[in-house]
Amino acid sequence: MFGVTAAQSREANPKAAGNMRDAATLEQLIVLSNMESINAVLIHQGIAPSERLKQLNAIAITQMRSLIALESVKQLGTPSRLP
Incomplete structure (x- = not known):
């Protein structure tokens, strides 16, 4: 999803606070959530890693x-502008 592992991200950005999700775009977070759900279904179906x-x-x-x-x-991702 991010092109690197969590360990690689920490190594490349030692001063970054939090994890990769904290810096993710809205699109990346949506897809990541979907991938977690789909992965669970595939595991349940017995699909090989x-x-x-x-x-x-x-x-x-x-x-x-x-x-x-x-x-x-x-x-x-844009804050709403209420009157």
């Missing part, structure tokens, strides 16, 4: 492309 990784990677790429293109998702 290597096959799960392939499927999850393909799904994540598709979802990221879709979400980045949607203007409505960008608006979700």
